[in-house]
Amino acid sequence: MKPLKNRKWSVLSSEYLLQEGEWCTVRRDKVQMPNGVIIPRWYVFEFPTWANILATTKDGKILLISQYRHGLGETHYELCAGLIDPTDASPMEGAKRELEEETGYGGGRWSLYMTLSANPSNHNNLNYTFLAEGVEPITERHPEESEDIDVHLFTKDEVREILSEGGIIQAMHAAPLWRYIAENKE
């Protein structure tokens, strides 16, 4: 892959419009492009690092969850996901904690599968997808009070059908799942 030029913008001034914690920190920058054009208002939403988990069981099932999502007002299939806490030793350890909390599954072989952004235009953070192969139920689920989550196990063909029918609309989850389908075709 040919490396790309990074024609960075200069920040002329910057102010926080909202600082309401990890789900709502909004910054407004006045920026200048290398070609001299000044953009008076560019909005950046600051978030901590996020992670999600493409978890497969020993018998080859893929673990999905479903939960109501208030931004859109709809419920779809998703990967187990969450934000990395400052107390997590690493993004991978945070992802292991999330998987256990939300689904009760753990163990298996873990590796970093993809690094994505919800939208690099206005998000300052990254989302890591971990591939967790061979997970198994290891504990009771203990989701947060605000998490009303159903856990599902599907075969790879069922996940492909769900993806094709638009059952997974969260882009940070659809991307690693389609990659998994592309890389694991018989």
Add this chain to the structure above:
Amino acid sequence: MKPLKNRKWSVLSSEYLLQEGEWCTVRRDKVQMPNGVIIPRWYVFEFPTWANILATTKDGKILLISQYRHGLGETHYELCAGLIDPTDASPMEGAKRELEEETGYGGGRWSLYMTLSANPSNHNNLNYTFLAEGVEPITERHPEESEDIDVHLFTKDEVREILSEGGIIQAMHAAPLWRYIAENKE
């Protein structure tokens, strides 16, 4: 695909924290879950409909762009993308306009390929990916002043390599490209 229950939250109160136009409208809702739990602050970022285009040329190349993205401060490969204007007759017409403005390409056979959300937890809008097969250069590029865009043509194998090496981190672009790879393997 089995339909999912949609356990909608009730909105107890709602207020706009920021109304700075199409790139920064922030709402804070106080909500109640069906299980009775009250969440005092849930943040929703309101945006218009977005669209991007997975465009292929008559000789099978895939059209990518690259541009600096200030939220993350980095430059990666992307699909041509933009927001749908109120004056666009439809999302597809808006996407055709965006492709022509940013790349000078047009024509071809257009179809809706995927419907995604950057994050349904806190975004109220959808992103449509259109597949545009057999596009060709039809006009001069006329990007907006704030758009400093390079246009690239790659083979499917080259795009797969770029994806595998992490060259496309925008999730709403990586998802349809990985789907295209999965569905168009020799």
